Amino acid sequence: MMKVKFCGLKRPCDVLWANRLQPDYVGFVFAGRKRRISDLQAWKLRKLLDRKIPAVGVFVNEPAEHIIRLVQKDIIQAVQLHGQEGEADIRRIRQAVICPIIQAFSLNGDEDVARAEKSRADYILLDAAGGGSGERFNWKWLCQIRRPFFLAGGLTAECIEEASRYHPFALDVSSGIETDGFKDKKKMEKFIREARRI
Numbered sequence: 499m500m501k502v503k504f505c506g507l508k509r510p511c512d513v514l515w516a517n518r519l520q521p522d523y524v525g526f527v528f529a530g531r532k533r534r535i536s537d538l539q540a541w542k543l544r545k546l547l548d549r550k551i552p553a554v555g556v557f558v559n560e561p562a563e564h565i566i567r568l569v570q571k572d573i574i575q576a577v578q579l580h581g582q583e584g585e586a587d588i589r590r591i592r593q594a595v596i597c598p599i600i601q602a603f604s605l606n607g608d609e610d611v612a613r614a615e616k617s618r619a620d621y622i623l624l625d626a627a628g629g630g631s632g633e634r635f636n637w638k639w640l641c642q643i644r645r646p647f648f649l650a651g652g653l654t655a656e657c658i659e660e661a662s663r664y665h666p667f668a669l670d671v672s673s674g675i676e677t678d679g680f681k682d683k684k685k686m687e688k689f690i691r692e693a694r695r696i
Contacts, residue, residue, distance in 0.1 A: 506533035
């Protein structure tokens with residue numbers, strides 16, 4: 499069964515809806531502007547979140563010390579690297595804490611596929627260039643991926659069946675469960691229902 503990650507939760511109601519719908523992961527974004535939350539906000543949301551649901555911290559070129567601190571405080575239980583982080587960054591985090599690490603890649607050709615395949619992260623996440631845009635990339639490149647991956651970028655409840663044909667480990671959705679930039683309870687419900695149906 500495909501796993502589901504609701505990313506970019508910002509409000510207490512977002513977390514309470516997630517608690518009821520039980521996605522496999524939620525994402526707290528510590529980058530950008532649109533969905534960024536502070537450490538304090540993340541701590542408060544984690545307190546509300548069902549302990550069975552791991553919180554994934556999403557970072558872009560963030561100092562390893564900050565990431566490690568958030569894991570040590572149990573605010574996040576997994577790390578998602580969305581910038582130009584390399585093997586040394588992954589190694590630094592691994593030496594300090596034990597948690598799953600997800601590394602994001604955009605796929606536009608064979609070289610991108612090769613880089614993603616060689617990543618030392620526990621999982622890779624495949625997204626459109628830049629990430630967080632809600633744009634879909636050309637899924638034909640997914641056919642070359644031979645390791646578990648999170649699929650992101652332009653996902654909605656309506657394209658879950660098509661996405662499932664590429665056998666992703668997990669679907670990572672943010673804008674596809676939003677209305678006017680805020681999480682939408684009905685869209686969250688529809689997304690999880692469709693994902694669990696397949």
